Amino acid sequence: MRNLVNLTLPELTAWMQAELGEPVFRAAQVWQWIWQKMARDFEVMSNVSKTCRVRLAESACIVWPQIVSTEQSRDGTTKFLLLLDDGALIESVLIPSDDRKGKRRWTQCLSSQVGCAMGCTFCATGQMGFERNMTMGEMLGQVLVARDWLDDTRPDRPLLRNLVFMGMGEPLLNMRELLRALTSLNDGKGLNFSPRRLTVSTCGIEKGLSVLGQNGLAYLAVSLHAPNQRLRERIMPKAARWPLDKLITTLKSYPLKTRERITFEYLLLGDVNDSLEHARELAHLVGDVKGKLNLIVYNQTTGSPYAASDTERILAFEQYLWSRHITVVLRKSKGQDINAACGQLKADRRSQAAKFSRRSCSHFIK
Template sequence: MEQDRESLHNLIKKRGEPAYRADQLWQWIWRKKAGDFQEMTNISKALRSSLQQEFVLQPPAVVQKKEGIDGTVKLLLGLDDRLCIETVIIPEKGYYTQCISTQVGCPMGCVFCSTGGMGFKRNLTPGEIASQVLVAGRHLEDKGLDSTRLTNVVLMGMGEPLLNWDAVHRALGMMTDPLGLGLSRRRLTLSTVGIKDRLQEFGRSRLGMLAVSLHAPDQELRRRLMPGAAAWDIKDLISALEKYPLAPRERITIEYVLLKDTNDSPAQARDLVRLLSRVKCKVNLLACNPGEQAGWQPPEEQAVQAFEELLRSRGLTVTLRKSKGQDISAACGQLAAD
C-alpha cells in the first residue's frame, strides 16, 4: 500500500500490462477498500496471484476500540513492527471527521500533551498514514453506517506532520486522488507547530488547509510550553504566516489551547491580537483537556469566555471548540497509544 498512482503505473507497465490496469488496481485499493488481491474480479487471475506474492494490502490492524458517550470512537492500530498509533472518528452533524496520526509518538515535547510525553519512536510511511482512512471507513461500514460521510480528515493526531513531510506529502496525494479516496483539499487540514521551510513547501503543494498550533503569544512562554517548536522564533513564524499562500477566501487556523493561569489572561489575549494583526487567520480556542501530563488544567468557564470575547472585540474571527471524546482519552492532546 506504499505505491502512489504514478509508481503503480510504472510497476504495471514493467509487467507488460495496459496502463488502465493501474487505475483499476488503484480504485480497488482506495475506493473499494479491497483487503485482498483476489477480490479484484476485473483483474486477471495471473496478475492477481503475481501481485499477491510481492505486495501486502492489509492496513494497520485494529487492536482496540473505545467509544465515548458522545459517539466519538478511538481506534488503537497495530503496525507491522508491533508499535501502535491512535486514530479518532468524530461524529458531526451529517458527516464524520477523522483525526489521523503521522508519527509514532512525537519529538516536539509540548508539556501539556500526552503524545509529547511518549517521546518519538518513528515516522509513519505514506501507506500507514493514508490507510487510517480506510480503517475508519471499514469501521463505519461494519457498524452499518455510511462511510461516504467520512469527508473531513485532520492531521492532528500523534506526531508533527511537517517533520515527516515526504511521507505526508505522498499520503495527501493518495487521499486527494480523484480515483482513490477523492477527499477535497479544503476538507483536509494539516496541524503543525511550524517547521521552517517545510511550512512553505506545504503551502506550495496546495494539498490541504493549514492549522498552526501556537498556544502562546510570546517566545518565552512558547519555549516553556513547546520546547521543540520554539526552535523557530515566534516572530519569524508569524512573518512566514503573513506571506503564506492563500486563496481569496482561505484563512489559516490558529490553534490556541487555554491553560489555567498560564496563557489565559486578558493581557495575553491582547498580546495575541497584536501578534496576529497582519495574519489572515481565524482563531480556534480549546480549553485544555486533562491528560496524563500532570499539572495542567482548563481555565474556569468565565476566563475562557472573557478571553474569547476580548479577541472577538478586537476584530478576530474566533471559534470555541467543544472537546469530544474526553471520557476515552480521545480529545486533543490526549492520544498516547495506550
C-alpha cells in the same frame, strides 16, 4: 512482498509495468479497488484478468493497520489504537458532527509519526519521545480502517468528510511521506479528498511550511498556544526554537486560496496563557494574518501539570478577541470520557502504572 497501500498511483503503475508487464490502465483498476472499493484480496478484483490477479497475489499484498482496540465516547467520538507492521502502536480518532440536514458526518484525526520529537509539555505523545516516521501507506491505512468501520462505501456521498493531520507526530517533520499521502488523497480515482477537506496541523516548522504552501494540497492549521516567545519557550520548547515573530511573518505571506484562512489553535491553560493581557498579545500577534482562531477549553486530567481555565476567564478572553475583530470559535474537548487526546491510549498501554492524561495541542479536542 510489496504492500500496494504504500505506493502512489505513478509508483503502482511503474511497478506493475516493470514487474508484471501490465499496461497503465490495469494499475488504475487495481488502484480503484484498493482505495475506493477497499479491497484487501486480489481475488475480488473482478475486472482484472485471472492471470494478473494470481501474479499480484504472488508478489504483493494489501495490508492495513490492525485495530487493537476501539473506544467510543458518549458524544460518539471514537478512538482506535492501531498496530503497524513492525509492532508500533498509533492512534486515530473519528469525530462526529451533524450537517445542516442533520446527517451525521465524520472528521478523522490522523497520526503522521510514531511518537513525536517536539516534546510539547501538555501532550502525552510529546512525553513519549520519537520512535519513527510513518509511511504514506500507514497514514492512509488509518483512513481505510475508519471507512471500513463506518461502512462508508459510497464515494459520491462519503460519511467521512474531513481529514486532519493532528494526531500523533509533527507532520511537517515527515514531509516526504506527508506529500505522498496528500497527493494520493487528492486523486479522483482514489480516496478523492479535495484540499479543502484536508488540514495539516503544525506547531511551525520553517522548511516544511514553505513546501506545504507551494503545493497547496491541504489547508493549514498552526498550534500557537502562547501569545509571546517567552511563554512559548516554556510550554512548547522545541517549537519555540523558530521564534514566534518569524513564524508570524512567514504566515503573513503564506499562499492562500480565495476563501482559505489559516486556523490558529490556542489551548487555554488555567493561569498560564488565559489572562486578558495574553488575549491582548494574541490579538496583536495574529490580527494581521488572514486566519481564524480556535480557542480550545482544556480539561484537567490526572497527572497533568496544567489546570483548566475558569469559565469567566474563558469568556472574557473570547470576548476580548471578538472586540478586536478576530474570528474566534470556542471549542470544547470531545471524547473526554475516553481520553481522546492523542497519545493517551498508547500511553495507557505502555504504562498502566504511570498513566498520562495530558492534553495534546489541538489533537482530538475539536
